[in-house]
Amino acid sequence: MKDRVGILGYPLSHSISPTFQQAAFDHLGIDIVYESWTVSPQDLPRKVNELRSHRFLGANVTIPHKVSVLDLLDEVDRVAEMIGSVNTILNREGYLLGYNTDTTGLIRSLKDHGNFSLEAKDVLVIGAGGASRAAVFALLHEGVASVVIANRTLEKASNLASELGRDFNVRAIPFCYEELSFNAAESELIINCSSMGMLNGFAEGETPLTAEQIPLNSLVCDMVYNPTKTPLMKEAEKAGAMTLGGLPMLIYQGAESFNIWTSKEAPIDVMFNSANKALGL
Numbered sequence: 001m002k003d004r005v006g007i008l009g010y011p012l013s014h015s016i017s018p019t020f021q022q023a024a025f026d027h028l029g030i031d032i033v034y035e036s037w038t039v040s041p042q043d044l045p046r047k048v049n050e051l052r053s054h055r056f057l058g059a060n061v062t063i064p065h066k067v068s069v070l071d072l073l074d075e076v077d078r079v080a081e082m083i084g085s086v087n088t089i090l091n092r093e094g095y096l097l098g099y100n101t102d103t104t105g106l107i108r109s110l111k112d113h114g115n116f117s118l119e120a121k122d123v124l125v126i127g128a129g130g131a132s133r134a135a136v137f138a139l140l141h142e143g144v145a146s147v148v149i150a151n152r153t154l155e156k157a158s159n160l161a162s163e164l165g166r167d168f169n170v171r172a173i174p175f176c177y178e179e180l181s182f183n184a185a186e187s188e189l190i191i192n193c194s195s196m197g198m199l200n201g202f203a204e205g206e207t208p209l210t211a212e213q214i215p216l217n218s219l220v221c222d223m224v225y226n227p228t229k230t231p232l233m234k235e236a237e238k239a240g241a242m243t244l245g246g247l248p249m250l251i252y253q254g255a256e257s258f259n260i261w262t263s264k265e266a267p268i269d270v271m272f273n274s275a276n277k278a279l280g281l
Contacts (some may be wrong), residue, residue: 006035006059007037007060008039008065015226017034019275041065042096057261059088060087063131066129066133067130073089081260086099088260090261102138106140113174114221119142119143123187128149131193132160133160136149148172159204195224197224210235211235220242221245222246254271255271
């Protein structure tokens with residue numbers, strides 16, 4: 001058994017993945033050390049190549065590398081290839097395989113913790129990066145009625161809409177107050193897939209929507225999990241909307257990654273308990 005696995009991202013000071021993944025390995029008596037690897041975009045090719053060593057089991061991949069890492073791998077599974085985003089790498093004797101477990105994490109989180117039925121719902125997705133790609137793909141294959149993608153760079157959102165929404169009702173809008181207000185008002189589910197509001201992130205303390213823009217009958221899901229109550233969630237609560245933080249999705253996608261690395265069922269309760277302690281809950 002290889003002895004190291006970790007998470008690749010930039011920045012990473014917010015991440016609790018090393019904490020709950022290590023707890024899972026320890027609980028099952030697996031001799032693995034889970035590490036945090038802060039890797040700049042310029043240094044990503046070198047670090048990914050390093051994962052080919054027999055000392056590494058693989059890695060998780062987070063912001064901002066989920067899309068750019070694809071070209072550095074030897075093979076990508078069908079779902080990850082269709083999404084165009086990878087969040088899990090498996091090292092198989094120097095041959096690197098890419099997977100996407102964000103889809104599983106999001107859908108299970110919405111169903112089990114949000115008590116939300118996705119069929120025929122109108123959804124607003126904020127962001128157009130790797131997490132957004134997984135979210136849009138998963139939502140469309142769960143039978144939502146429509147997806148609107150809002151992003152600061154409209155071209156990026158438009159490209160995502162055209163790539164994943166060929167046979168579905170998907171469109172892109174600019175990230176501006178008027179467009180966000182109109183489309184949020186029409187949405188039953190709002191998902192923040194951006195890093196806005198993330199602790200120690202580039203947009204810490206910011207929110208993509210205010211209470212005035214959020215409809216009362218909606219569920220607002222923020223993929224950001226640290227802080228546990230994000231600026232967006234606070235605004236949603238002011239509006240009287242339901243909220244769902246990013247922790248359940250984080251745990252479920254991490255559990256699926258754990259299964260890929262070890263071929264063992266992840267101890268999800270252990271992961272949740274460890275994550276809650278790390279977040280002071």
